[in-house]
Amino acid sequence: MSRAPYRGLRIILGVFSLLTAVGGIVIIFSNKPMIMRLFLRPPESEVSTLLLIVTKEMGGFILMLSVMLFFAYRDPARNVAIVNAFIVGLCILAFTPLLSLYTLDMRQLFPSYLIWGRALVRLALAALLFYLRPQESAPKQS
Numbered sequence: 001m002s003r004a005p006y007r008g009l010r011i012i013l014g015v016f017s018l019l020t021a022v023g024g025i026v027i028i029f030s031n032k033p034m035i036m037r038l039f040l041r042p043p044e045s046e047v048s049t050l051l052l053i054v055t056k057e058m059g060g061f062i063l064m065l066s067v068m069l070f071f072a073y074r075d076p077a078r079n080v081a082i083v084n085a086f087i088v089g090l091c092i093l094a095f096t097p098l099l100s101l102y103t104l105d106m107r108q109l110f111p112s113y114l115i116w117g118r119a120l121v122r123l124a125l126a127a128l129l130f131y132l133r134p135q136e137s138a139p140k141q142s
Contacts, residue, residue: 006076009083009132012125013076016086017069020062027059040109077134084133090126094119 030038035055036047069086072079097115100106106115 006132006134009076009129009134010073012129012132013069013073013083013086017066017073020066020069024059024062024066027062028056030055042109080134083129087126087129087133090122090129094122094126 026034027038032047032052035052036042036044039047068079068082072082072086076083097106098119101112101115
């Protein structure tokens with residue numbers, strides 16, 4: 001059975017699936033004050049109707065990610081592509097805030113050490129998932 005050797009990977013994927021589902025539902029059903037609290041209280045003029053619409057669409061994408069992680073949680077050996085895509089996504093999400101840190105004026109909103117810390121945690125999670133992921137095998141020929 002494929003369930004026993006991948007217990008650690010299944011736990012990590014299950015936790016991420018649950019967290020992304022809750023996060024996506026919160027983002028979809030939140031209103032302007034909740035979005036302002038989630039974005040650490042930016043100036044009210046910065047939170048427009050267009051931003052609220054885009055965040056609700058982003059919540060839909062987060063729910064889609066949650067469903068894919070749930071499928072990978074159920075059988076990691078058959079859904080290696082989802083696990084690999086999640087690893088690549090974590091690596092991309094580690095580097096994009098660092099790029100924003102140096103190209104935009106983000107230091108007024110967030111301290112640099114928090115952005116670097118988040119990037120390192122994401123890279124560590126990607127490395128752990130890469131270590132735990134099932135190895136792709138060649139298809140069996142009949």
